[in-house]
Amino acid sequence: MLHTVLKQFGFEGDDCKTEPFGNGLIHSTWLVENKKKKYILQRINNQVFLYPEDISFNIKLISDHLKVHFPGYLFAESLPAIDGSNLVKVSEGYFRMFPFIEGSHTIDIIEKPEQAYQAAKQFGRFTMLLSDLDVSLLKITLPDFHDLTLRYRQFENALLHGNKGRILQSKDLITLIKQQQYLVAEYEYCKLHFKIRCTHHDTKISNVLLDDNNKGLCVIDLDTVMPGYFISDVGDMMRTYLSQVSEEEKDFSKIEIRNEIYQAIVNGYMSEMGAELSDLEIKHFSFAGKMMTYMQAIRFLTDHINDDVYYGAKYDGHNFIRARNQITLLKKMQDFNFG
Numbered sequence: 001m002l003h004t005v006l007k008q009f010g011f012e013g014d015d016c017k018t019e020p021f022g023n024g025l026i027h028s029t030w031l032v033e034n035k036k037k038k039y040i041l042q043r044i045n046n047q048v049f050l051y052p053e054d055i056s057f058n059i060k061l062i063s064d065h066l067k068v069h070f071p072g073y074l075f076a077e078s079l080p081a082i083d084g085s086n087l088v089k090v091s092e093g094y095f096r097m098f099p100f101i102e103g104s105h106t107i108d109i110i111e112k113p114e115q116a117y118q119a120a121k122q123f124g125r126f127t128m129l130l131s132d133l134d135v136s137l138l139k140i141t142l143p144d145f146h147d148l149t150l151r152y153r154q155f156e157n158a159l160l161h162g163n164k165g166r167i168l169q170s171k172d173l174i175t176l177i178k179q180q181q182y183l184v185a186e187y188e189y190c191k192l193h194f195k196i197r198c199t200h201h202d203t204k205i206s207n208v209l210l211d212d213n214n215k216g217l218c219v220i221d222l223d224t225v226m227p228g229y230f231i232s233d234v235g236d237m238m239r240t241y242l243s244q245v246s247e248e249e250k251d252f253s254k255i256e257i258r259n260e261i262y263q264a265i266v267n268g269y270m271s272e273m274g275a276e277l278s279d280l281e282i283k284h285f286s287f288a289g290k291m292m293t294y295m296q297a298i299r300f301l302t303d304h305i306n307d308d309v310y311y312g313a314k315y316d317g318h319n320f321i322r323a324r325n326q327i328t329l330l331k332k333m334q335d336f337n338f339g
């Protein structure tokens with residue numbers, strides 16, 4: 001399969017090697033290397049992204065805007081195939097190719113506050129540089145993606161129609177999730193008052209390119225760039241950076257909030273977005289983390305109840321464990337005194 005795809009991008013199968021790359025849950029990614037250069041090849045999950053062309057449209061819109069207004073910004077644009085398009089469609093799905101930017105690397109875990117600072121600065125910078133772009137021009141690649149109200153409704157729906165055995169086994173976790181429903185109301189309040197901006201919606205640390213001196217270069221993985229609220233980006237950074245263990249950790253006693261990382265996220269993001277955010281938005285900084293962590297707990301548990309149709313499962317009960325992990329993190333956030 002990859003052979004056919006690579007050919008369409010102008011590669012002769014034998015002169016390059018491919019190996020799986022990264023650990024995203026949604027797309028499949030490979031590192032492609034020939035004698036001269038390295039590339040990233042990605043298959044878009046078109047069960048999740050129903051209109052992959054919309055992703056290409058958004059990336060082009062953003063790229064054109066940045067080229068005109070901020071030509072110095074490093075933008076990892078995808079490469080054209082032989083026929084000139086940026087998306088290759090074969091029977092197995094849609095593929096695209098990126099150059100591997102020399103002198104750049106990504107990391108998977110935050111060990112030092114400086115790394116969180118660099119990442120938060122890059123995500124803030126991205127939104128800031130696009131503040132003059134008319135967000136209504138962007139295609140909605142995933143409708144209602146970070147709509148907490150909708151996620152809660154999907155959870156309630158799963159409780160009505162999902163796997164009965166799993167619902168019974170998840171009784172305590174379901175109760176815990178229901179008890180935190182006030183966060184949905186708070187989210188609705190934010191929607192009434194917060195500005196809609198061009199936000200990334202997937203701010204995990206591996207979506208930031210760093211240079212050899214570990215300074216941020218740019219953000220990548222722009223599939224979920226859409227009109228949204230800043231709480232999506234700040235919140236997902238808090239969700240994925242604050243604890244030194246990830247959503248995959250089964251030993252929940254290891255989940256702790258690192259205050260110095262929180263401060264670094266605030267400082268990094270505010271260094272770019274400080275003048276953009278309203279006082280009310282700034283007051284909701286720590287809410288952002290709770291909201292996104294709650295949403296992820298809901299999404300994992302909903303998927304568990306729906307027999308893992310969305311995220312898949314590497315072991316029995318995988319999404320149940322992930323949901324418990326995220327609820328533990330949420331509790332830690334609620335007990336933490338964010339300064």
Ligand code: GN1
Nearest residue numbers: 023024025026027048202224247296
């Ligand atoms: C998915 O595939 P990945 O890891 O970039 C998901 C995010 C979740 C994340 C949880 C399109 O992102 O929203 O936060 O898994 N992306 C989509 O690990 O659903």
Ligand code: MG
Nearest residue numbers: 024026202221
């Ligand atoms: Mg992603």
